[in-house]
Amino acid sequence: xxxxxxxxxxSLSIHAVPQKEVEQACFHALGLITRNCExxxxxxxxxxxxxxxxxxxxxxxxxxxxxxxxxxxxxxxLRADGLPQLAPMDLCELLQQITAQADMIQxxxxxxxxxxxxxxxxxxxxxxxxxxxxxxxxxxxxxxHACSAGGKVRILLRRSExxxxxxxxxxxxxxxxxxxxxxxxxxxxxxx
Numbered sequence: 001x002x003x004x005x006x007x008x009x010x011s012l013s014i015h016a017v018p019q020k021e022v023e024q025a026c027f028h029a030l031g032l033i034t035r036n037c038e039x040x041x042x043x044x045x046x047x048x049x050x051x052x053x054x055x056x057x058x059x060x061x062x063x064x065x066x067x068x069x070x071x072x073x074x075x076x077x078l079r080a081d082g083l084p085q086l087a088p089m090d091l092c093e094l095l096q097q098i099t100a101q102a103d104m105i106q107x108x109x110x111x112x113x114x115x116x117x118x119x120x121x122x123x124x125x126x127x128x129x130x131x132x133x134x135x136x137x138x139x140x141x142x143x144x145h146a147c148s149a150g151g152k153v154r155i156l157l158r159r160s161e162x163x164x165x166x167x168x169x170x171x172x173x174x175x176x177x178x179x180x181x182x183x184x185x186x187x188x189x190x191x192x
Contacts, residue, residue: 003178005165013104019075019078019079022075023075026068026071027068027071028068028070028188030064030067030071030179033060033064034064035084037057037064040057041054041057041058041061043083044178045127047087048138049099056098059173060108060143063145064143066141066145068140073138077131078162080160084127084128085128085130086126086127086128087126087127087128087152088124088126089125089126089127089129089132089166090122090123090124091123091124091125091127091157091166092117092120092121092122092157093122094123094132094133095115095117095136095155095157096115098133098136098137098140098155099113099115099155101113102115104116105144109144109147109149110147110149110150110151111144111147111150111151111152111153112151112152112153113140113144113154113155114152114153114154114155115154115155115157116154116155116156116157117157118156118157118158118159119171120157120159123157123159123164125164126172136155136166136168139168140153140155142168143168143169143170144168144170145169145171145172147171147172147173148171148172151170151171151172152170152171153168153169153170154167154168154169154170155167155168155169156168156169165169183189
């Protein structure tokens with residue numbers, strides 16, 4: 001009992017997170033990245049750099065913009081007064097609604113999006129639907145941004161004995177093109 005009490009006293013609640021300091025540190029770092037990208041773009045334009053180098057700098061800028069957006073969403077969540085509104089929801093249904101856009105994604109981004117629920121047609125969990133949808137859209141966005149034309153993104157839902165596991169896999173950036181075995185990147189979320 002005493003050990004448990006010590007652990008609880010040392011725990012950090014959401015409201016104890018120094019939000020202003022986190023915000024300042026993130027925006028300072030992201031500002032430095034943005035300024036360095038601008039400098040690199042000017043330097044590469046002046047030296048006539050190859051397209052791959054220019055694309056790499058543009059990708060850094062794009063990732064920085066996405067990160068700023070994600071930091072803002074996180075800070076907004078931390079500043080919210082209420083707790084998440086937990087209610088029964090069907091994760092399979094949510095995933096099917098989001099992946100219903102697969103044809104449009106294939107047409108516009110030339111990236112294949114597949115959903116694999118492991119044979120499950122229903123996945124009833126307790127959760128905040130808005131938070132779950134936002135989390136899934138962020139994982140999907142990261143995977144789609146990592147892929148170039150011809151890329152593949154798979155959303156997998158699996159059940160173990162104790163929890164559901166949601167995995168978003170992509171074969172986008174992370175490994176050099178010359179690698180024969182491109183496992184890609186896995187972005188996971190588990191729900192008990």
